[in-house]
Amino acid sequence: MALTMKKTKHKILDMLLKHPDIHLSGQKICDVLGCSRTAVWKHIKELESEGFKIEAIQKKGYRLLSTPNELSEARILVGLKTKELGQHLIYFDSIGSTQKETQHLAEDGAPHGTLVITSHQMTGRGRLGRTWSMPKGKGIAMSLILRPKLSINRIPQLTLIAAVAVYKAITEVTGIQTDIKWPNDILVMGKKIVGILTEMQTEGTNVKAVIIGMGMNINANKNDFPEEIRHVATSLKTLTGKEHDMSLIVQTILFYFEELYLRYLEEGFSVIKWMWESHAVSIGKRINARLFNGKVLTGLAKGIDEEGALLLEDDQGSIHKIYSADIEIE
Amino acid sequence: MLKVEDIRELIKLIDKSSINEFEYEEEGTKISLKKQIEGATQVVQVPAQSVPAFEPVPTVQPNQEAINTTSTSQVEDAVDQAKLHTIESPMVGTFYASSNPDSEPFVQKGSKVNKDTVVCIVEAMKLFNEIEADVKGEIVDVLVENGQLVEFGQPLFVVKED
Numbered sequence: 001m002a003l004t005m006k007k008t009k010h011k012i013l014d015m016l017l018k019h020p021d022i023h024l025s026g027q028k029i030c031d032v033l034g035c036s037r038t039a040v041w042k043h044i045k046e047l048e049s050e051g052f053k054i055e056a057i058q059k060k061g062y063r064l065l066s067t068p069n070e071l072s073e074a075r076i077l078v079g080l081k082t083k084e085l086g087q088h089l090i091y092f093d094s095i096g097s098t099q100k101e102t103q104h105l106a107e108d109g110a111p112h113g114t115l116v117i118t119s120h121q122m123t124g125r126g127r128l129g130r131t132w133s134m135p136k137g138k139g140i141a142m143s144l145i146l147r148p149k150l151s152i153n154r155i156p157q158l159t160l161i162a163a164v165a166v167y168k169a170i171t172e173v174t175g176i177q178t179d180i181k182w183p184n185d186i187l188v189m190g191k192k193i194v195g196i197l198t199e200m201q202t203e204g205t206n207v208k209a210v211i212i213g214m215g216m217n218i219n220a221n222k223n224d225f226p227e228e229i230r231h232v233a234t235s236l237k238t239l240t241g242k243e244h245d246m247s248l249i250v251q252t253i254l255f256y257f258e259e260l261y262l263r264y265l266e267e268g269f270s271v272i273k274w275m276w277e278s279h280a281v282s283i284g285k286r287i288n289a290r291l292f293n294g295k296v297l298t299g300l301a302k303g304i305d306e307e308g309a310l311l312l313e314d315d316q317g318s319i320h321k322i323y324s325a326d327i328e329i330e
Numbered sequence: 331m332l333k334v335e336d337i338r339e340l341i342k343l344i345d346k347s348s349i350n351e352f353e354y355e356e357e358g359t360k361i362s363l364k365k366q367i368e369g370a371t372q373v374v375q376v377p378a379q380s381v382p383a384f385e386p387v388p389t390v391q392p393n394q395e396a397i398n399t400t401s402t403s404q405v406e407d408a409v410d411q412a413k414l415h416t417i418e419s420p421m422v423g424t425f426y427a428s429s430n431p432d433s434e435p436f437v438q439k440g441s442k443v444n445k446d447t448v449v450c451i452v453e454a455m456k457l458f459n460e461i462e463a464d465v466k467g468e469i470v471d472v473l474v475e476n477g478q479l480v481e482f483g484q485p486l487f488v489v490k491e492d
Contacts, residue, residue: 156454
């Protein structure tokens with residue numbers, strides 16, 4: 001029942017989105033969807049409460065004036081141009097960690113393409129137990145389940161595909177050009193707007209599920225960030241001075257991710273590698289790579305290899321393959 | 331067919347020789363002897379950066395009952411080794427003994443593990459792979475250091491199976 005109700009709401013939104021210039025009468029919507037006028041009215045009210053501005057004129061009907069910039073489940077699903085990614089959407093008004101929730105769902109057999117999403121994540125995390133803080137309602141935290149039939153050694157490449165999908169989507173929706181910092185941080189003018197962390201569930205050498213988690217700073221103001229991270233983090237709003245449609249950004253990321261993913265399965269990593277390298281900010285520059293044990297490797301970032309590992313040439317001319325490190329550009 | 335005396339003689343001869351391993355087969359009966367050389371029978375001595383595919387090799391074939399009763403310490407050794415399971419890294423990456431630098435390691439020498447106990451994390455390109463023990467038993471050795479780069483197939487832990 002709940003699902004059908006939801007679907008009717010999504011169909012109404014779909015109709016409104018497709019007819020931005022005319023008023024759709026309640027009766028017409030009823031006829032098309034086969035529901036009562038009261039049901040239509042209820043769904044319209046619900047959409048309004050989610051931030052959709054809908055004009056209602058007596059004897060003419062309803063017309064959509066604007067969509068909310070806030071994250072909206074209906075807005076993500078209506079017009080989502082993917083076959084699988086995000087089609088099984090699990091939306092939370094707030095949640096501790098989308099990544100944790102998705103881990104459980106993946107263990108319980110949630111299908112390829114399942115997406116868990118919120119704009120209010122309370123205990124987000126990053127690499128090595130670091131926290132990922134996100135001002136309530138102004139950013140996106142999402143975790144995507146992939147079930148690729150690939151050998152384990154190819155899975156790290158998926159994290160680079162994620163970075164390419166994100167930069168394409170951000171540029172398309174906002175016009176902002178972004179940089180990738182190895183392996184998959186998305187930066188603008190040296191500050192981070194998107195962080196990506198991936199976890200894998202395996203059984204022996206079989207990949208059962210890959211869970212790609214993304215944290216995105218979209219509509220936060222500078223002062224919304226804790227002071228200690230203001231010099232390293234920024235948001236799309238801070239950069240452009242205006243708010244952005246978070247649901248549209250999600251839709252677009254999913255679209256590009258699916259397209260790139262299918263292309264990668266078909267053609268391999270080389271095309272992705274080229275797209276990744278064309279936006280990689282550190283390549284060709286001198287960098288410091290801080291390893292886990294505190295050791296710092298300094299040298300020229302030459303590029304990435306076929307696995308996605310960073311190639312660093314030190315001052316003695318020897319090449320180091322780096323699989324995990326914090327990268328600083330000198 | 332070899333008699334117990336013959337085998338005793340063989341062991342003595344091999345002991346004094348420079349031969350480390352000896353195999354002999356006759357009419358479906360097989361004997362194989364291996365010297366106790368320092369480091370050679372212990373998985374823990376495997377250099378961390380190499381990629382050995384370690385398989386405990388029983389020194390006596392199962393169809394060799396007569397010999398079983400006579401071979402001494404080597405047989406016991408073989409049995410012990412057969413129960414040891416090596417947890418290998420499924421991918422190249424950085425080995426983490428704990429979920430974050432400030433927390434306790436997932437397991438240590440002496441830890442009891444079940445099949446689904448997480449023993450470590452291996453990371454590459456911000457892909458984190460929690461490695462499970464896959465067997466029930468006790469961790470008898472940790473072969474790598476926290477933060478170390480590990481290769482595909484590199485042994486990480488030795489588990490004595492229950």
